[in-house]
Amino acid sequence: MADIMIQSLLLSFMLLGIHAYFGLEIVRRGIIFTDIAVAQLSAAGLALSLLLFNEPSQLLSLAFALLGSLLVALSQRKREYSEAFIGLLYALGFSSVVLVLSRSPKGMEEFLRLTASDILFVPREEILKTGLLFLAFGVLLYLRRFIKNEVLREIHFFSLFALTVTTSVKLVGVLVVFSMLVAPALVSLIFGRGLIFAWIYGAILNTAGTLTSFWLDLPTGFFLVFIHAFVSALLFLAKVSLRV
Amino acid sequence: MRFLVLLVLLVSVSLADVRVVVTYPWIGDLVRKIGGDRVSIHVIAKGTEDPHFVVPKPSHIAKLRRADLLIIQGAYLEVGFLPPLLRQANNLKIQPGREGFLDLSNYVQLIEKPEVVSRAMGDVHPEGNPHYHLDPYNIPLLAEAVKEKLCKIDPDGCPLYEKNFEEFASRWRSKLIEWNREFSTLKGVRVIAYHSLFNYLLKRYGIVLAGTLEPLPGIPPTRSHIEKLLRLENVKIILVGVYNERRTARFLAERIGAKVVLLPHDVGSLPEVRDLFSLFDEILRRLKDG
Numbered sequence: 001m002a003d004i005m006i007q008s009l010l011l012s013f014m015l016l017g018i019h020a021y022f023g024l025e026i027v028r029r030g031i032i033f034t035d036i037a038v039a040q041l042s043a044a045g046l047a048l049s050l051l052l053f054n055e056p057s058q059l060l061s062l063a064f065a066l067l068g069s070l071l072v073a074l075s076q077r078k079r080e081y082s083e084a085f086i087g088l089l090y091a092l093g094f095s096s097v098v099l100v101l102s103r104s105p106k107g108m109e110e111f112l113r114l115t116a117s118d119i120l121f122v123p124r125e126e127i128l129k130t131g132l133l134f135l136a137f138g139v140l141l142y143l144r145r146f147i148k149n150e151v152l153r154e155i156h157f158f159s160l161f162a163l164t165v166t167t168s169v170k171l172v173g174v175l176v177v178f179s180m181l182v183a184p185a186l187v188s189l190i191f192g193r194g195l196i197f198a199w200i201y202g203a204i205l206n207t208a209g210t211l212t213s214f215w216l217d218l219p220t221g222f223f224l225v226f227i228h229a230f231v232s233a234l235l236f237l238a239k240v241s242l243r244v
Numbered sequence: 245m246r247f248l249v250l251l252v253l254l255v256s257v258s259l260a261d262v263r264v265v266v267t268y269p270w271i272g273d274l275v276r277k278i279g280g281d282r283v284s285i286h287v288i289a290k291g292t293e294d295p296h297f298v299v300p301k302p303s304h305i306a307k308l309r310r311a312d313l314l315i316i317q318g319a320y321l322e323v324g325f326l327p328p329l330l331r332q333a334n335n336l337k338i339q340p341g342r343e344g345f346l347d348l349s350n351y352v353q354l355i356e357k358p359e360v361v362s363r364a365m366g367d368v369h370p371e372g373n374p375h376y377h378l379d380p381y382n383i384p385l386l387a388e389a390v391k392e393k394l395c396k397i398d399p400d401g402c403p404l405y406e407k408n409f410e411e412f413a414s415r416w417r418s419k420l421i422e423w424n425r426e427f428s429t430l431k432g433v434r435v436i437a438y439h440s441l442f443n444y445l446l447k448r449y450g451i452v453l454a455g456t457l458e459p460l461p462g463i464p465p466t467r468s469h470i471e472k473l474l475r476l477e478n479v480k481i482i483l484v485g486v487y488n489e490r491r492t493a494r495f496l497a498e499r500i501g502a503k504v505v506l507l508p509h510d511v512g513s514l515p516e517v518r519d520l521f522s523l524f525d526e527i528l529r530r531l532k533d534g
Contacts, residue, residue: 001306004332101463108462109296113324120300121328217303 012206018134020198023185037086039169040093041068047100069162073154117173119221175225183228265311269511273519277412282401291512294487298325308333318349319374351389352382379444437483481534486513505534
C-alpha cells in the first residue's frame, strides 16, 4: 500500500505546485470560482460530444474550457463585476450539461461515470505524464513576463489556467482542485507571504491529509479537501480576530 | 515449542483462508453462505449507497491487492469505480479472465438487452439491466457459480462448499414457494418506479411497470413526461430505492392517489435486511403494506 500512498502524495504535490501559483493570482483578483466555471464548461463540452457523436470527445471538452477562459479573461476589463459574471458561466455550464443530456439516450448515468475521478484512481503513468505537462505549463507561465501586450498576457494566463484545470479536474475532481487552488494561496496572502510559503504550507497539509486518510481509511480526496478547508479557515479566522 | 506448533497451526489456517473481495453486500452474503468460515470477505460498496457510484477508500485497494478472488455483479454496473481500483491494486490473480475473477452476470439471463446493438442508436449499455439479483430465481444459479469458483480456487474446501450450497439451495427453494405464493397476489398491480432498479422482480411476478419517474437516469422529468405519468390510471404504488430522493415520488403520488413505497435493493440497505432471505422478505412485506 505504501506505493499507492506515495503516488497519491506525489500527485497532490504536483497539483499543489502549479495550482498554488495560479491560486495566488486568482485569490488576489477575487475570482476564485474561475476554476469551477471553466471545469463546468469543459463538462458541458463533454456532454455535448456525448449527444452529438455518442462518445466522449476530449477535444470538444477542451475547446469549451478554452472558450470559458477567454470569456473570463475578457471579464477582467470590468473587474469589480467579473466574479458575478464567472458565477453565471458556472450556472450556464451546469444547466447546459443537464439540458444536453436530457436529449441524449443514456442520461446522466453515463456522463457521471465518465467524469468519475478520484486521487486514488490515478495510475503511475498518468502521474508522470501530468507531471511533464505541468512542467511545460510552468515554463510557459514563466515566459509570461516577456509578453508585453496586456490583452495577450491575460489570454495567455487564462488559457494556461484552463488547460491546467481541465487536466487536473479530470484526474482528481473539482473539489480537490478547488482546495489546492484557494487554500494555500489564501493563507499565504493573509500572512503577507508568497509562493514559497504557499508551497510549504500546502505540502504540510497534503502530507498530513494523505497519511491520515490512509491511516483511518477515509476517502483520500475528500479528506484532503476537508483538511485544507478546515485548517485554512481556522488560520484565516485566527488572523482576522487577532487583528480586531 | 507449544508456541511454535501454535504458530504453524495459525499459518496453515490463514493459508486455507480464501480472501474474497466482492463489490456489493448481497454478493458478500452469498459468499458467506457458501464459503462459511473458510473465506474472508471484503465488501466494497455499502448497501445504502447508489450501486453505480462508490467513493473509493485506501482499504479498497489494499484488499484487492491481497485478494485471491474478486466477484462482481458485472453488466457495466461497476464501471465507474472498479476498473481504476483494479488497476491500482495491480493484482494479476484477480484480473478479468483470470481464475480469481468471477463476473456473476454471466450466469443469468439479463433482461432489457437491446435487440440491435448499435452505437448510433445510443445503446452504450449493450449488456442489459444489471440489477438481476432482485429476481429470486436467479439466486440459486449465482450461488452455484460461487460454489464452483470457490471449489476451483480452494479444492480442499470443496466438500464444505458443496454442503453449504446444498443447504442454502434447499432453504432457498422452500422460501421460494412461500415467496411465489405471496408475490403472486400482487400480479397485475400497476406501479411506477424511480428507475429500472426493480425490473427483474416486477417481471418475475407479473407486476406491471406503468412508467418510470425519471425519463432518463439523473435527468429530471420534462412537462410531457409528467403529463404522461399523471394520465396513468390505477397506479397503486410508486417504488423508490433507498438512495433515490423522495420528493418527486411524493409529488406524483399525491396527485394520482398512489403510495410511495421504499424498497431495499441490497443487503444492508435497510436495517431489517441482514441477508438475502430477509431482503426478499422485506421487499414482500413493504409491497404488501403498500
